[in-house]
Amino acid sequence: MFYFIYGDIPLPLKYEELLEKIKKSNPNIPTKIYDASQGEEENFLESISINSMFASKELLVLKRAEKYKKLDQLLKIIGDYDLGKKEIIITYEEELNDFGKAFNEVGKKVLTNAEKLGKIIVARKSMEKKGVQFFIEKELEVSEYEAEKLAEVLGDDFFKVKNEVEKIKNFLGGKNFILEQVLPILSISDEYNLKKLVEEFLNSDNKGVLLEYLKKTKEYMLFLYLVSEELNLILKLISLKKIGELGENMSYNDFKANVYEKIKRYFKNNRGFIREYPIFLKLKYASLFNELFLLEKIEDLLEVEFLIKNGGIEESIGIEKFIIEFKRG
Structure with missing residues (x-):
């Protein structure tokens, strides 16, 4: 069987799970692991090409295939060989930038050729988030919205979420889940x-509490991502007010029933569409800003990001300066 695993942060875990599954189904299977970052793809291909009627089944792995520039051609060649006595795994790791986007995303030709050979396994952080939410929803018997809120609190590390869910179950002892009650544990x-x-x-x-927290945690690039997302959301709300899509002094029921469905296409993140209530809450402080101010601050953030990535300024200095100078006109 042929497996092509690609993705980002969850990839090593998916790889280990698949490896364990294959070895459990094929006890004592001979295993050879090759690394494309070390130029071992030709040795990997040679092992695939060798077949003997007396040989037992073997497991062949090519790791870090993203380092091989002619991967689509390699997959094409693999298709010419008899894979009946082989278990083959190829891993392709996508590297994420500071905003969670892959800058070496797997190509369409590679995926097309891999699909012809066997099974494709996607291991992306964005998909894991959906899996985490579904797990919470099922285990705690809560609504989709409650699962989403708890996932936001816990993060998307599945093993951590699993442990925290067990902690919640023991704490509740069969009682109904209320997020505010379980937060302290x-x-x-x-x-x-x-x-x-x-x-x-x-x-x-x-500013004080925020600056202290950043100095302690060093999560400067996460701050840059979060504040940029927040400012862009507020800018969208102000723009929608400007064109008459949103009115003043709107009730939540009116916003949910009559407005949000028409505008929700503007409010999407890596978990899908943002729910109406968090967006409605942002309306409260959207009025504190004007369009020009927001555009200026978003431009400032882009400049800070550019300087940080090009070594023009340290993360802490650039972002702390942005926070201190952030004054509404």
């Missing part, structure tokens, strides 16, 4: 903590 993710501090910073202009 949870190990809350850095992303959730920082997201709340960013919202408070934008809402009240409170």
Whole structure:
């Protein structure tokens, strides 16, 4: 059987799971592991080409295939050989930038050729988030919205989420789940903590707590991503007000029933469409800003990011300067 695994952060875990499954189904299977980053793809191909009627089944692995520039051609060649006595795994690791986007995304030709050979396994962080939410929903018997909120608090490390869910079950002892009641017993993710501090910073202009948190955690690039996302969301709300899609002093029921369905296409992240309630809450402090100010601050963030990535300024200095100088006109 042929397996092509590609993705980002969850890839090693998916690879280990597949390896364990194959070895369990084929006890004592001979295993050869090759590394494309070491130029071992030709040796890997040679092992595939060798077949003997007396040989037992073997497991052949090519890791870090993203380092091989002619991967689509390699997969084409593999298709010419008899794979009946082989278990083959190829892994392709996508590297993420600071905003969670892959800059070496697997190509269409590679996927097309891999699909002809066997099974494709996707191991992307964005997909894992959906899996985490479904797990929470099922295990705690909560709504999709409650599962999404808890996933936001815990992060998307499946093993951590699994442990925290067990902790919640023991704490509740069969009682109904209420997020506010279980928060004190949870190990809350850095992303959730920082997201709340960013919202408070934008809402009240409170800089002190945010600066102290960043100095302690060093999550400067995460802050850059979160505040950029938040400012862009507020800018969208202001723009929608400007063209008459959103009115003043709107009730939540009116927003949910009559407005959000028409505008939700503008509010999508890597988990899918953002729910109406978090967007409605942002309306409260959207009025604190004007369009020109937001555009200027988004441009400032882009400049800070550019300087950081090009070595023009240290993360801490660039981002702390942005926070200190962030003053609503």
